[in-house]
């Protein structure tokens with residue numbers, strides 16, 4: 072999924088499920104390297120978590136609003152609120168662990 | 184309907200898109216002053232080729248743009264303006280004809296340094312080549328290609344700047360460097376000259392691109408020799424570690440994703456290429472330039488359809504110890520009856536690619552311009568071979584042409600490991616639709632066919648004495664000792680020895696089916 076300044080409100084902030092946004096830029100090699108992992112995770116978590124990318128150069132407004140200073144930056148939103156923020160390249164395992172933890176804590180909330 | 188590997192690229196990639204609007208986000212907090220500030224802070228562009236569109240967001244796909252026309256190499260920008268630096272060279276001339284035949288507007292620069300250096304060795308191109316003037320006339324006569332040539336030393340920034348302003352290239356292919364490892368090892372003067380010519384030429388070019396053609400793609404030629412051949416057997420990724428590469432230390436773990444992999448160059452020439460790599464990488468970061476840094480394997484061969492059109496269109500072919508590359512030299516040795524020279528064990532493994540395939544790679548890269556600031560390293564090989572195997576193959580094909588070819592092991596004048604693993608990742612070219620089509624045997628056959636013609640054999644005889652290596656990495660200048668002479672069937676692969684491993688996914692995108700055409 073590609074997020075933009077225009078669809079951010081609708082697709083991210085108002086999303087009924089958690090959203091992972093990877094902020095990236097074309098001049099950032101670590102961003103290029105996590106790209107295939109992001110694509111894989113997007114398919115795998117479809118329906119449980121929305122996963123996508125946002126180019127900070129093309130969409131400067133959102134990047135500025137969330138004070139994105141280093142790339143890649145990963146932010147997970149639930150109901151428009153930030154529940155996770157991580158900077159720098161991550162391995163697939165690391166990303167998976169973060170996603171699973173967030174999803175597990177959500178399940179708990181539902182049970183309570 | 185066909186789909187193409189570059190259908191989904193957008194104006195963001197296109198050199199015709201002139202960036203406008205307020206770009207004020209950079210990791211380092213700098214804004215690019217060349218962007219005019221607009222309302223709202225959005226990035227918008229103007230299209231140089233379609234001014235009627237006015238200001239718009241950079242979202243038009245190549246598949247929707249009438250300027251990107253379908254060809255068998257994917258979509259190509261109509262009449263794209265290409266500048267080839269080093270157009271008089273082995274690869275530069277070949278590419279000029281290839282791109283000209285595809286409808287590119289071809290311009291070129293050279294200072295004929297290569298011709299002078301080969302003369303310094305007392306050698307010459309064994310395939311005769313004409314003066315640039317005559318080459319250009321022949322290109323017009325036989326292929327109807329116009330080439331806009333200017334004799335310029337790339338180090339002369341004033342002259343190069345004027346030519347860049349005149350041509351306004353949308354892509355620059357930069358071949359104009361001294362390409363020889365032994366030449367850089369002759370003595371201090373040669374080493375210093377090579378590094379100055381290569382490193383400072385490229386550095387100056389980067390500044391000129393920033394100021395004159397920041398939207399153009401720079402296709403910069405590096406070499407697989409930048410990486411060396413790590414004895415750990417660590418795969419040679421395309422310049423950067425993938426995200427799943429992990430550094431484990433002290434019980435903790437980091438992703439190495441996007442960090443440059445180590446380089447281990449094998450001569451002062453290769454060091455100049457590593458220095459280029461860093462300069463180009465930095466320029467992309469600082470100024471949003473766009474570049475493919477091509478780690479090219481050893482090129483061999485004589486054939487493209489354009490070169491073969493007429494003898495006047497041929498590209499140069501060198502076999503001396505300084506400027507001949509290994510497969511080309513072996514074929515010359517086979518014809519001259521000089522046993523093929525393996526250095527030391529002859530177990531060295533290298534990446535190779537035929538001339539014709541190498542040219543297709545260039546077209547594929549040109550068809551996929553990087554995004555602003557994107558610096559991507561490309562490993563350009565189509566096969567990994569042991570030098571022993573190459574010698575054997577040349578000897579076997581030579582036998583088909585009636586040559587009785589022997590193989591010799593000689594002392595190694597270089598400093599390199601002679602027995603080592605090699606694992607190479609080459610994904611970026613296949614992702615852009617490239618598929619190797621020319622086998623080693625096929626191109627070696629074409630080489631024997633051309634080089635065993637009488638007028639070329641006569642020229643080979645004349646340069647015979649320049650073939651055996653006398654330039655030692657130690658500084659010595661002497662003939663190497665012969666360690667043994669073998670017939671081809673005595674040369675065997677060691678049981679359990681290392682083999683090259685190449686990762687090249689060949690099913691990732693739709694590609695044009697050449698087989699259908701050849702039927």
Ligand SMILES: NC(=O)c1ccc[n+]([C@@H]2O[C@H](COP(=O)([O-])OP(=O)(O)OC[C@H]3O[C@@H](n4cnc5c(N)ncnc54)[C@H](O)[C@@H]3O)[C@@H](O)[C@H]2O)c1
Nearest residue numbers: 269271272273274293294295296297336337359360362482
């Ligand atoms: N041929 C190979 O096997 C091979 C393998 C790996 C990398 N490369 C790289 O590819 C590029 C082209 O290789 P090639 O085999 O065609 O070499 P080449 O020497 O035939 O071509 C280079 C051309 O650039 C010109 N040149 C050099 N310095 C110049 C300067 N300062 N100003 C203007 N012109 C200048 C030379 O006169 C020559 O015509 C080189 O950068 C080389 O390092 C070649």
